[in-house]
Amino acid sequence: MTRRNLTWVAMLGSAALLLGALAFQYLGGLIPCVLCIYQRWPHGVAVLAGVLALSLGGRGWLWLGALAAAVTSAVGFYHAGVELGWFAGLATCTVDTLQGLNAADLLNTDVTLGAPVRCDAVPWALAGISMAGWNGILSAVLCLVWIGAATRKD
Numbered sequence: 001m002t003r004r005n006l007t008w009v010a011m012l013g014s015a016a017l018l019l020g021a022l023a024f025q026y027l028g029g030l031i032p033c034v035l036c037i038y039q040r041w042p043h044g045v046a047v048l049a050g051v052l053a054l055s056l057g058g059r060g061w062l063w064l065g066a067l068a069a070a071v072t073s074a075v076g077f078y079h080a081g082v083e084l085g086w087f088a089g090l091a092t093c094t095v096d097t098l099q100g101l102n103a104a105d106l107l108n109t110d111v112t113l114g115a116p117v118r119c120d121a122v123p124w125a126l127a128g129i130s131m132a133g134w135n136g137i138l139s140a141v142l143c144l145v146w147i148g149a150a151t152r153k154d
Helices: 003-026 034-058 060-083 105-108 130-153
Strands: none
Touching: 003 034, 003 060, 003 130, 034 060, 034 130, 060 130
């Protein structure tokens, strides 16, 4: 594959993972925890790096994409470790779903309140691997694709 094609694969891979997370949130109703949010930002950086690499050229953008994929992969593996009880979660690892509600909302029976979202709970898994675990795995593969694009001689 050419450098350009590898860049497209890496950029669209990060875009797909980011859009998948957003779909789980907005279509599936899975509220993200703090670590879930931390995994999203590097995918946005990777997509931007891909756009800049394709439009401006240069290997620096490709290395930035590789770094962003490595960061989200590391956070994904850490998050999966928190879910499995291997690591302690962050002090801010619970999202308060009451945030933004006032006293009148709490007394209104028509207002639906969600449970707090915890980083150590697995809301969805495929083949025994959580969303965070899949992000760690797939982002590590994308990191290798970014590196392949950055080191390509063509």
